[in-house]
Amino acid sequence: MRHAHDSSASCVNRCVSALPIATAHEILPTVERMLRDLESIRSSVKELAGRERGRLRFAATPSIAATPSIAAAIVPKLLAEYRALYPNIEVSVDDAAPDRLTASTLTGDVEFGIGTISERPDGITLQCLARDNLCAICRKDSALAKKRRVSWKDALQYPWIGIKSTSGIRKLIDETLFTLGMRKAVEYEVSYMTTGLSMVQAGLGIAIFPGILLGSFPHRDLVARRLEAPLVTRDVNLIRRAEHSLSPAAESFIELWYKRVGKPADL
Numbered sequence: 001m002r003h004a005h006d007s008s009a010s011c012v013n014r015c016v017s018a019l020p021i022a023t024a025h026e027i028l029p030t031v032e033r034m035l036r037d038l039e040s041i042r043s044s045v046k047e048l049a050g051r052e053r054g055r056l057r058f059a060a061t062p063s064i065a066a067t068p069s070i071a072a073a074i075v076p077k078l079l080a081e082y083r084a085l086y087p088n089i090e091v092s093v094d095d096a097a098p099d100r101l102t103a104s105t106l107t108g109d110v111e112f113g114i115g116t117i118s119e120r121p122d123g124i125t126l127q128c129l130a131r132d133n134l135c136a137i138c139r140k141d142s143a144l145a146k147k148r149r150v151s152w153k154d155a156l157q158y159p160w161i162g163i164k165s166t167s168g169i170r171k172l173i174d175e176t177l178f179t180l181g182m183r184k185a186v187e188y189e190v191s192y193m194t195t196g197l198s199m200v201q202a203g204l205g206i207a208i209f210p211g212i213l214l215g216s217f218p219h220r221d222l223v224a225r226r227l228e229a230p231l232v233t234r235d236v237n238l239i240r241r242a243e244h245s246l247s248p249a250a251e252s253f254i255e256l257w258y259k260r261v262g263k264p265a266d267l
Contacts, residue, residue, distance in 0.1 A: 054089045054249035056082075059096035059104045059113040074130075074261060075114070082256055089249050105239050111250050113239035118168060127238040129257055131264045134172065134232040135211040135224040137200050144206060144225065151229040152180060159187035159205030161196045169234075173208055176232050197222065210234055235264075 060075055079091060094110050101113035102124050120126055136155040138144045147154060163170045177184060187205050190196045194217055196207040201219050211224040238254060240246065246254065 054086075054247060055092070056089055056247075056249040056253055057092040057094070057110050058250070058253075059094040059101055059110045060115060074257075078253070078256055078260060081260070082253055085256070086249070086252060101239055105241060108241075111240070111247060114236065115239065116168065116234055116236055117239065118171075123242050125240055125242045126235075127240070128235050128264050129238050129254075130212075130236040130261055132210045132212045132234050132236065133226045134169075134176075134208055134234070135226050137197065137207040137209055137214065137222055137224050139200065139203060139221055140223045141221070142206075145223050147225070149228055150225040152176065152182065152227055153229070155206055155208065155225075155227060156182065156184045160184055161188045161190065161199050161205045161207040162186035163193060163196065163209070164189055164191055169209065172232060172234065176230065179230075193217075 075093065079093070082089075083091065092110075094104060096104055096110075096113065096115075101115045101117060102121055104110045105113045106121070106123055114129065117126075136144060136150055138155075138158070142158075144150060144154060144158060162173070165171075165174070188196075188199055190199070193207075193209055193213055196209065197213070197217060197219055199205070200207050201221050208227065209224075211226065214222060214224045
């Protein structure tokens with residue numbers, strides 16, 4: 001960019017010197033303004049590429065009514081470190097319901113989204129940021145917590161505290177039970193997973209939630225045991241427009257995510 005700027009300035013100087021003196025004096029202020037603008041653009045590009053300034057705007061699922069909040073679990077700590085590393089980058093996080101993650105990205109309201117979606121619409125590219133397992137959440141003093149390995153059959157011998165059927169997590173559980181040929185009535189149905197955790201702590205049964213939930217909302221007396229036979233995973237994805245490159249500000253945030261959270265094994 002510096003070379004281009006010097007070349008442009010030299011070209012302008014040659015052109016101005018070839019003009020009649022009166023004309024040259026008349027256009028000189030305009031030429032000087034153009035050169036200042038060019039220098040400003042050069043400095044801006046350099047600062048953006050060096051992450052000295054810029055804008056980071058993305059959407060993340062804020063509520064645990066349907067899924068454990070990635071915004072609550074991972075994003076705040078990452079943003080604190082990110083701001084310390086890049087204090088001049090403006091950060092904006094849009095609270096988006098799961099069904100709005102792709103819409104806000106497609107319209108360009110945000111540069112990317114972070115969350116879980118069941119179907120990938122046209123124009124969207126997904127990149128796995130983290131992979132989580134469905135777990136049986138139980139009390140540490142329960143017989144289930146003491147088992148070396150926990151199967152779905154083991155877990156469902158206990159009263160089941162379930163999230164409402166409209167939840168994506170509940171649909172994943174129901175699909176798994178259907179595949180296993182198992183039927184299990186929900187003993188207590190809740191709208192919020194935090195409510196389910198409190199009920200498990202009270203000894204009312206076990207809950208089947210993503211393991212990340214206890215990391216976000218720790219309960220001293222509870223433990224998450226990964227369910228096996230089968231393992232059921234849920235991907236947390238970077239949701240962005242296809243054929244659109246991420247800005248340097250966004251790239252640096254994703255780099256920090258993988259550095260702190262780690263990459264899924266198959267990436």
